[in-house]
Amino acid sequence: MTTTVSERAWIGKDLKRREDPALLMGTVTYINDFKVAGMLHAAVLRSPYAHARIRAIDTSAARALPGVQAVLTGKEAAEVIGPVPAFCAEPVVEHAIAVEKVRYAGEAVVAVAAESRAIAEDALDLVEIDWEPLPAVTDVLSAMQPGAPLVHENLGTNVVYDHVFTFGDVDGDFAQADHVIRRRLRWPRATAAPLEPNGAVCAYDPARGTMEIWSNTNMLNSASWVMSSMLKIPPHKLNFYPMYTGGSFGSKHFLAKVIGIAGALSKVTGHPVKFMEDRLDNLMANDSQGPERIYDAELAVTNDGKFLSLRLQTIDDYGAYFIFAITGNTNMMAQITGPYTIRSVATGIKAVLTNKNQQTVFRGAGSDVGNWVLERLVDAAAEQLGIDRVEIRRRNFIQPDQFPYKIPTGNVYDSGNYPGVLDLALAHFDLDAWRQEQARARQEGRYLGIGLATAQQRSTYSSTEFWFHNPAPATGLNSTPESVRISVGPTGGVTVTMFSPFWGNSPETVVAQVVAEELGIDPRDVNVTYDSTAHALPSAGPGGSRMTVMLAGAVHGAAARLKEKIFKIAAHMLEASVSDLELVGGQVRVKGVPSSSVSLADIGMRAYWFKLDLPPELESGLEGTFTYDHPYTTKPHEDRKDLGVFYPIMGHAAHLVAVEVDIETGAVLFKKYVAVHDVGTVLNPRSLQGQIRGGIAQGIGLALLEEVRYGADGQNLTSTFVDYLLPSASDVPSIEVYHQETPSPFTAYGVKGGGEGGRMVAPPAVTSAIEDALRPFGISIAEMPITPEKIVRWVKEAQSRRSGQTH
Template identity: 75%
Template sequence: MSQPRSWRGKAGRTMETQERRWIGRDLKRREDPALVTGKARFTNDVSLPGMLHAAVLRSPHAHARILSIDADAARELPGVHAVLTGRDALELIDPVPCFAAEPVEERAIAVEKVRYNGEAVVAVAADSRYVAEDALGRVRVEWETLEPVADAEAAMEPGAPLVHENLDSNVVYDQTFTFGDVEGDFARADRVIRRRLRWPRAAPAPMEPSGAVCAYDSAAGRMDVWSNTNMLNFVAWTIAGTLKMPPHRVNFHPMYTGGSFGSKHVLGKQVAIAGALSKATGRPVKFMEDRADNLMANDSQGPERVYDAELAVTDEGDLLSLRLHTVDDYGAYFMFAITGNTNMMAQISGPYTISSVETGIKAVLTNKNQQTVFRGAGSDVGNWVLERLVDAAANELGLDGIELRRKNFIQPDQFPYKIPTGNVYDSGNYPAVLELALGHADLDHWRAEQERARAEGRYIGIGIATAQQRSTYFSTEFWFHNPAPATGLTTSPESVRIGIGPTGGLTVTMFSPFWGNSPETVVSQVVAEEFGVDPEEVAVDYDSTMHGLPSAGPGGSRMTVMLSGAVRGAAAKVKKKMFDIAAHLLEASPDDLELADGRVWVKGFPVEERSLSIADIGMKAYWHKLELPEGMEGGLEGSYTYDHPYASMPSDDRTDLGAFYPIMGHACHVAVVEVDAETGRVEFLKYLAAHDVGTVVNPRSLQGQIRGGIAQGIGIALYEEVRYGPEGENLSASLDEYLLPGAPDVPRVEVLHHETPSPFTEYGVKGGGEGGRMVAPPAVTRAVEDALSPLGVKIGALPITPEKILTLTQGREA
C-alpha cells in the first residue's frame, strides 16, 4: 500500500450556497442558564445512598522503592471502610489504559516503586473526605529513596537511573522522519536560521478537577460510573478492562465537565481508584481530585521540549526547508505515546510553501507526572517554534516580518494543498486573513507610539503571528509514528440519534458528554436548519455507554464538524421516513414533497390542507399503524454515525503520513505590549485575533472559544510553568505557585472572522477549539521581543517572567 487511499464523507464535497436560517446566527448558548445558575450536575454533585469518600496518600519522593506500608492505624480509625495499598489493589484492578506500543505500565496505586512526587501510594474510603484524609495521616511508609531523574538531559546520560527498569534506557522513543529533499534544500539555501528554543511544561488546570463516583453491584456483576472522563463511547471500554469488568457491564454516565483542555480524555486512574474501593467495600465511592491532586498527578501535563531548530532560507526570503530536533520530557509514563509530536506534523510547515521537513523526536522518561495532551496537543509548540524561526529569519535577512510571511504563504488557488509530511490542507485564504487583521491593527499608529515611547525610555512592542489551527483529527495520528502499529485504528466517529415524538417534539441525543464547549447550541442550530424549526424547540440530551453509539468525543477541535455531519446524516434518515409517511397520506410522490417551516408540503401547492405538520406525522408514526405505508415500522427516529470526512492511510515507509488533520483553520494575531524594563512586567495595549475556521455556526460561542484560548496562550507565554526541583520535587502543586492568568491579566481581545468554507465538511464547518491557545504564544513572544529590540534581546524560552526579562536586558548590558 504505497499510495495513500482516500475517501470522502457521504455527503461529500458540498459548497453550501443556499440561504441558511440558523447556521451562522449569533445565538445565546443554551448551555449557559444551567451553568450560571448552578443547576448543571457535575461529577462532584453526585451523591448516592451509602456513598463513601476517597482520598489518596501521595508519594513525597520523586523516585523511591516502597519497602513496607503500615496502614493498621488508618484501618482502625472509626469511619474508615477500606485502605488499599498498590499490592492490595492488584486483585481488584489492572494497569490503567496505555495507548503506547512501548511496555510502560502504570497502575492507579503504585506497587513496588513510585516514579514521581505525588504518585498514589495508598487509597482510603471513609464516611467523609475529612475522615479519609485523617486516615492518610496515620499511614506509615518505609521508603528506599532512589536517585531521581529530574530532567530529560540527565535522563539521557549513560548510566542514568532508569524510571522503568524493564526498559534499557529512559529514551523511550527515538526517531527521525524525513519528508522531501531536506538535504538538497539546505544545500541550496543561502542561509540557515538556527535557534535553540525551550517550551515549558504546563498544566491544563481546569476549574473542575477530575474524578469519579463508582457503584459496584456484585449481585448483578455491574459497575455504574459517573465520571467527567470524556471519551465515553470510544475508549471507556478500556477502563472497564482496568476495572477487570466486561465492558458491557460497566455503564459510564455522561456528566457535565467543568473544563478539560485535553485533561479528561481517559481518566483510567481516577475511575480505577473509586472502582477498586467500591469493589472492596461494596458501596458507592466518590474520588474527586482536589487542586493538589490535580496539579501533582492528573496525568495531563503538556510538552516540555527543547528544540534545535533550523530554517533554510534564500537571501530573497524564500523559506525552503525545516529541520526540527527535539528532546521531549514525557515524565514517568507514556499513556498516549508521542501523540503530541505526531500532532504537530499535521501543520509543521505552517501556512508556508516550505517544501521539505526533517523532524527528530527523542521522547524521554523522567520522574515527573506524565505528559499527555493539553489544548493544542503539541501543535501549539510547533506554531511557536516555526514563528520564532520566521521572525528570526526576518531579523537576520533584514526583511519585514509581514512581507516575509506574505511572500511565503500558500495561495488560495493551491488548495487542497499537500504539505511535506503528507497531510493535506483542505482550503484557506491566508493573505485575506492577514489583510483582515492588518485592516484593524492600526499598525502605523502603534509604530509611531513605539517611536515616541522609545524616545522617553519606554518599551512598546508589536507582535504578529500567522499560524495554523488544524482541526478534526483522524486516528492514524495515534499510531503512524510506529512502524508496527498495535491497532492500526482507522475510525474517529461521532454519532447522534434524532427522535420525533407523537406530538412532534424533536429530541437529539449525543453520545459524547458536555465538556465545556457548546455542543447543545451547535446541535440545536443544525437540527433547526435541517427541519425548519426554532432551535429553542429542540431538546438535547446525552446518553451513557450502555446505550451508546460510536462517538470519539471532544478532542482535536472536531466536535462542531463531527456533530454537524452526524446531525445531518440522522436528519436525512428521519426526513426520509417523514416524507414516506406524508407521501402515503397526501397521495403524492415523496419526490414531490418539501419540508419548510416545520411542515411537509406538496411542492407547488402551498395550501395547508395539502400539508402535514411534523406533529401530524409524529402522531401517525406512533399511534396510527394502519395509516402508515404497508409494512412500515412504527416510530420516528434515526441515528447516524458520521466518520472523518476526508482522510487517507500513511504509506508503509512513513514518508507520507496521509491526510490525518486536513480540516485546516488559520489565524493572524496582533499583540501590542509595553514592557517595564525596570521590573520586567508586561502590559497589553492591544490584542487582535483574526480567525478563519470555515463556516461559523455560532459567532458568539466561537468568540468565547478564541478568547479563552488566548488567555491560555498568554498563560504559557508569560505565566504558566510546572516546575520541578533538583530532587524531582513538584514546586507547582498549588495555584499560588502554578500561575494562571487572571481576568485583569488578559486584555480585551478584538475577534474577527474570515470564512473559507471547507469543501469536505457539512456546511463547510472547520474546528476552532484550540486556535486561540495555538496562535497567541508566538504573537506575545514577538511583541515582547520587539519591545526590547533596542536592547538586543532575543527570546528563546517561555514563560517570559519578569525576572527573565531583567536577565535578558542585563545580559545585553554585561
C-alpha cells in the first residue's frame, strides 16, 4: 500500500543529508585510510609505450631492494590470477598486468609489494624492460584502414563491432520528409576523474583459502561472482566489505584490475596488500573513459517542423579493451528519440579498438551523447526551417496523455509532462527579457547567447542493455535486484541495512526517509548501515540512476513484511484483531482508541526476549527483508527489431542558459542558468538538487574544458589535473534548479532516478547558448569541448569568409 501525497510525513521533505556530518568530520573510513595488521603497499610500473611487445623484464634489482616483498610481471601474475572478467562476447582478453604486449600508454607491466608505498616506487625505478615498440593507432579512421596495426591480432581487425539497427520504416519516412537535416558531430573523450581514485586491500588466507577484500568498488555483490574467476577463489570464499566512496560517476563499478593486482600480490606474499591508484594511475588506466564518437546524423523533418525519423551512424573509439562491449551505444537506445514523437530510427554502430585506455561507462553512459546529438539536430532544424527553437520542440513533444509511450526501439517511457517542464523553465528564465538584453548587447559589440535543451534522463537500468546488441551474447543477464533489511531491536531502535555501498550520493538519507514514512517514526532515529557480501541479500549496486528507485522499492517491501509481524505481536499484546490496528508515531494502537497502544520498544522487547508471550507461530526477532526486482523490464525480441523494455523509468529536463562570449579571447561567461527536472516524486529536494547541480557542473566541464588527449604516438597528454581540466568552483555558475513531479506508475511512491540528468542535459544547452551567441558569424558548433581557442579561430574564419564575400 503506497501512501498518497497528502498523507506523506517524510517523503519529499527537504531534510539535510544525514551522510554529511560523518563526511565533514572525517569519521568515515575511505579505502586509503584503511589499514590491517601486516599490510603491504603496492605500486605499479606502467608502460611508457602505447603499443609494444615485452621482450624481457629484469626484476632482480627490484627484488633485492630492502623492504620489497614481491615483484610480479604479467606472466608471473597470470600464474595466480586469471584474466580480467569481461561482459563482451568477442575474444578481447585483458590482464590486470599486461602479458606479452601492452596496448596503451600507462598499462600495468610490473607490480611490487613492499613495506611502504615509497619503497615500492623505489623498486619500480630498478626494473629493466626490453621493449619492442610497435606502431600505435590512436585515430579511429586510421585504425579502420586495412593494414592498420592491430590492437588485438586474434581479431584480425580493429573494428570489433559493426551493425546497423533499424526500427520502423526509416527509408520510407526519409522519403516522405520535406527536409533532411544533416550534421557531422564529434563527441570528445572525457573521463570520470573522481577525487578519490580506485583502491583495494586484499587479504588472502592460505589456510582457509579465503580472501577478504576492502575496496571502493560500487558493485559489491556482482563483484564476488564476477571476480571469482580472476582471483581463482570460489565466490563464497570471497568477502567484499563496503567502504565509503569518494565519487564514482560510473568509474568504480568493478575495479577488477586494482583488485586483481592487490589480490595477486596478497596470494604471493601471504600478507594483506593495499593497492591505491594515484592520480597518474587513475587518469592513465582507470578504464572509465567515456565515448569518443564521430556521428553522421540525419533528421527527417516536414515543412511544418514535425520530426519523422532519425538516422545515425557512429564510429566510436573504444580504446584497447572491451569489457562492457558496446554498452555506451546500447544505453542511448533507451531514449534515442528524446522527448519527441519520432516514429522510426536507424542507428549504425562501428566500435573500433585503438591504443588508448578503454571506454567503459561514465555518468550518462552514452545517453549523454544521444541527447547532445539529437538536440544539435533539433537546433539545426529550427535554424534551417526558420522556426523558433522553443516552438519546434513544442510541436514534437510526446503529450502527457500519450504515456506509457513506446519508442521505436521497444523501450517504454513510463510518464511525463514535457510541455509542463518547458513552461516552468521559461517562467523562471524570462526568455523575452534575455532576448532584449541580447539585442541591446549586440549594439555594443557584445555577444550574448541563449541556449535551450529539452532532453530525457532515463533511470533504473536493466541488465539486458549489456547484451541485447548481440544475437549470441556472452551472458543473457536480466536481473538487477536491490535488497534491504529493516530490524527493530529489543528497545525499539530501527536499523536499516543496505548491501550496496555508499558511492557518494545520499542512500542513507533516502532510506531513512522512506523507513520513517512507513513506520511513522522520525528519520533521525533510524540507524543506517551496510553489510559485506558474506551476509548480503541480492543487490546489483549503483549504476544507471537506479538506487533511489530501487532502495525505495526495497524499503517499501521490507517495511510491509516487518509491519506484518509488528501487527501480529501488537494484536496479541492488545488482545485486538490486526485489522483494527494502526501504526502512528512509532505506536501501534487500536483505531479510535488511542489509549490502547503499544510502542515499538514494547513490541521489540517482546519479540526478542519473551518467546513464551508471543503468538506461538512466531519466531523470535523482529525484522523485515525484501529484494526488489526491476519494476518493469522485458526481454528483447529474438530478431532484435524490438529491444524490449529496459529503461522505462524516464525523467525529463529543460535547461535554459544565457552566456556571454568574449570573441577576442574566446572566454565564455555564464549569465544565468535555469534547470527544471522531472524525476517523478521527489524524495528529498535538497539531495536531488545537489545531484543535478553536480551533474550540470560535469556537463559544463565536458562542454568547455574536459578532454582526454592522446598524442599521435599514443602518449596520454592529460595524465594530471594540470592538463585534464575539471571545472572548478569559479567555472560553474549559480544554477537555479526547480522540480516538476510527474510520478512513475511503476515504482514505489512514483520516484524516478535523477543521478545523471544534470550531465545529460547541460552539454546541449551550453552548446546551444554559445552557438546562439555566435549566430551573427553563422557558426555551427559540431564538437566539444568548445575551447576559447576554437571560438577565436571560428570567429576569425567567419570574419575572413565574410570579407572574402564582400570583396
